Amino acid sequence: MRKPDLNAGVYAYAKAGFGEYLGFFPAFGHWASACVGNVTYWVLIMSTIGAIAPALGDGDTVLSVVLSSVGVWLFFGLISRxxxxxxxxxxxxxxxxxxxxxxxxxxxxxxxxxxxxxxxxxxxxxxxxxxxxxxxxxxxxxxxx
Structure with missing residues (x-):
């Protein structure tokens, strides 16, 4: 059953059920897994482009990391607008x-x-x-x- 006053996802339920301290763990874990998921997207993008641009390799070259970092910050700029x-x-x-x-x-x-x-x-x-x-x-x- 959904509780209308809890609208911050799974983190809100953990916090409401177990308190501030234990509510922190799902919030931190969700944030960290979202960040790791975004990194894997950039590795996938770079390795896909690497099929036609060998300098990007399998998404694990220095150039891939630099371009991925630029992409991350471009998205930051876009979203911050x-x-x-x-x-x-x-x-x-x-x-x-x-x-x-x-x-x-x-x-x-x-x-x-x-x-x-x-x-x-x-x-x-x-x-x-x-x-x-x-x-x-x-x-x-x-x-x-």
Whole structure:
């Protein structure tokens, strides 16, 4: 059952049930795990970019750490301007991410169907980087017409 006067998440319930001292531990643990989670996002971002920019390695190079730190502080600056600005940019990024996913999915459908001989053979082709360019071109042409 939710208690309306306890609106600070799991920390508030621990504090209400066990007092100030024991309430501190879930607050600290939640904060620390959120920070570690954010670090793992930056490692993932850098290692993903590292697939095309070898200087970033697996997200564990000095350059990756420096760029990740810059990213962390850029987000700090963005959020410190106000939650509304940060939410607007987050929404834009989400929309762009969804658009990227749908673009990839459209091309993948043609590519996989061509692999199964259900679409023309030219749609089977891909680059050495495994990009199904003919399928991507067909999908882009349809979207832009």
């Amino acid at each position: 106000g939650v509304k600005d940060a939410a607007a940019i987050s929404r834009i990024v989400s929309v762009l991410g969804a658009y990227l996913a749908w673009t990839l999915m459209a091309a993948e459908v043609l590519f996989v169907a061509a692999q199964d001989d259900d679409m023309p053979r030219f749609l089977k082709r891909s680059t050495p980087a495994d990009v199904p360019v003919p399928a991507l071109v067909m999908s882009t042409l349809l979207r832009s017409s």
